[in-house]
Amino acid sequence: MSVSDMFEACVAGDLPSVRRMLDGGFDIETPLKSKATAIIIAAANDHSNIISLLMDKGADIEARDHEEDTALTVAARFGKEAAVRVLIERGAFINVRDNAGATALMYAAGRGHDSIVSFLLERGADAALCDADGDSALMYTALKDQPGAAAALLARGVPLETQNGKGLSALNLAAMVGATEVARLVLDHGADMESRSRSLLTPLMTAAIKGHIDVVKLLLARGADAFAVDDDGDSPLCLAARFGFIEIAKVFLELGADINQTNKKGATPLMVAAATEHPDMVTFLASRGADLESADVDEETALSLAARFGKHAAVRALAAAGANLECRDKIKMTPLHIASAKGEVASVAALLGCGANIEAKDQDADTPLTIASRYGHVAVIDLLLDNGADLEAHDKNGVTSVTVAALRGEIQAVEALIMRGADLEAPNRLGRTASDVLREKLGEDAVNIVADARERASKPEFIALQTVRASAAVRITQVEQQLLRESRARSATEKTLASVLARLARLEAAAGVEGTPSGAGAAGAGCDDNNNA
Incomplete structure (x- = not known):
């Protein structure tokens, strides 16, 4: 008559064994597993006859396990309807909560135990209660x-x-997870389509972010505002672009959304797609006429942003669509400058492969090599030098890359530049050289650093490495150019498709054909209450 014997009997529904053990003096409130007593185990396994016996013997109907679950919450969670019914009949508290604040009704509802939900509601369960998360x-x-x-x-x-x-309201949550039919039901009962979450997202925005096109179409068919913006000024189109959902973007464009609408930072959907590495979205938006050269509040274009955030696939997609490789931000940096400043090797390689000017100068006459040296x-x-960057290019003050690296204390960059042959004695406009700066910064160590770098550069292994690097640079450029050609082909295909669809729409409109893919009718096509949205 052990604990395990009672546990096994309650699991198996062995009423005679349970009765025999109770008659033999087994403590009815002994925890059997995870602090669960016999009545909780019986409820979890839907043995209503054992529950009745235990109640007759004085079992605590409100006993709790290690998660503060009672027999009722356990039975409701696992869909054990017979157990739920007998527990309620025997006086279980219908609105009891576990350690998460959840009730039996919540668990039954979330698990889809519809008949238990109906029964609990009939018996007075409070549907307005909320758990610890609200x-x-x-x-x-x-x-x-x-x-x-x-x-x-x-x-x-x-x-x-x-x-x-x-x-988040129930409609917001349905939009978030793509629960189309639940969304339809709450809309049928009058849910507010424009309710805002704490982050000021409407259900439509939430569905666009999560990529749930059926919910998007349902909400639009019911009249949701397709042009509302969130707290950052992002429209539903911009949000779809941010997360790469092309089919949803198409829906909003067909409704007349402005493809170049900017948010509070001046970013268009194209910029947002580029900054978040969605090259297919970039190609799609470009094919639909997105402005490739629109700039944000920092005067950065989509290409500049792709370079800044290391989104090399977006860099290629923009270059293929015809973006200006030499566009400038507010301090006259090109995308190649920006990628070099951020250490984004893949973006630098992509830009070089697309034909970016390796010797472009910003407002201080810094080249990409100078910028990369400044930040170490x-x-x-190495990549810029492998592709022919001028090692001795200087800024408006006559400062070369090696001097810039020395001034910033970027010793590894100094060593790399020395090994590639940088002139340490080239003076700037004030007559100071890189050697002067190194001595000021490092004292006696400067001599050792320079000597060590030069010694390493003279070794056969390094000389051989330079040959390999030169060959690799050529190959990388060839690969990047091939990728660019492929991107251009995709871009051309998208533009052709967009043109054909636009012409078809015009012809259908002229012929008076219903169902033309434009306006609210398109968004709601196939989305009435008799169809799956």
Whole structure:
């Protein structure tokens, strides 16, 4: 008559064995597993006859396990309807909460145990209660896409606009997870389509961010505002672009969304797509007429942003679409300058392969090599030199790359430049040389650093490496050029397709054909209440 014997009997539904052990003096409140007593184990396995026996013998119906679950919350979670019914009949507290603040109704709703939901509601379960995260039973149905349970709750008139701890309503949550049918149900019952979350997102924006096109179409068919903006000034189109959802972007463009609308930072959907590495979205938006040279508040274009954030595939897509490789930001830096400053080797390689000017100068006459040296990006320094960058190019003060690196204390960059043959004695306009700067910065160590770098550069291994690097640079350029050609082919295909579709739309409109893919009708096509959105 051990604990394990009682546990096994409650799991198996062995009523005679349970009765025999109880008659033999087994403590009815002994925890069997995870602090769960016999009544909780019986409920989890839907043995209503054992539950009744245990109750007759004085079992605590509100006993809790290690997660503060009672027999009722456990039975509801696992869909054990017979157990739920007998527990309620025997007086279990219907609104009892576990350690997450969740009730039996919430668990049944989230698991789609529709008949249990209906039974609990009939017996007075409070559907307005929320758990520790602020989620109600209706929100559970949205999060878990349980339309049957949602319908049962909505039939009882549950609150629609309750917001959880993140400021999300049931409709927001349905939009977030793509629960189209739950979204349809709450809309049928009057949910506010323009309700805002704490981050000021509407359900439509949320669906666009998550890529749930069916929910997007449903909301648009019901009249959701396709042109509202969030707290950052991003439109639904911009949000779709940010996360790379081309089909959703098409829907908004067909409704007439401005492809060049800017957010609070002056960024267009194209810029956002480029900065978040969605090259296919970049190609698509470019084919639909997005302005390739539009600049944000920092005077950076989509190409500049792609370079800044190391999005080399977007760099190629923009170059293929015809973006200006020599565009300038507010301090006259080109995308190659920007990528060099950030140490983005792949973006530097892509820009060089696309034909960017390796000797372009910013407002201080710095070249990309000077910029890379300033920030100590040795891999970029090597790549630029492998592609023919001028080692002795100087800024407006006559300062060369090696002197810049020395001034900044970027010793590895200094060593790399010395090994490639940098002149340490070239004076700037003040007559100071890189040697002077190194001695000021490092004292006696300067001599050793220079000597060591020069010794390494003279070794056969390094000389052989230079030959390999030169060959690799040529090969990398060839690969980048091939990738550029492929991107151009994709760009041309997108433009051709866009042109054909636009012409088809005009012809259909002229002929009076219904169903032309434009306007609100397009967004709602196939989305009425009798179809899946």
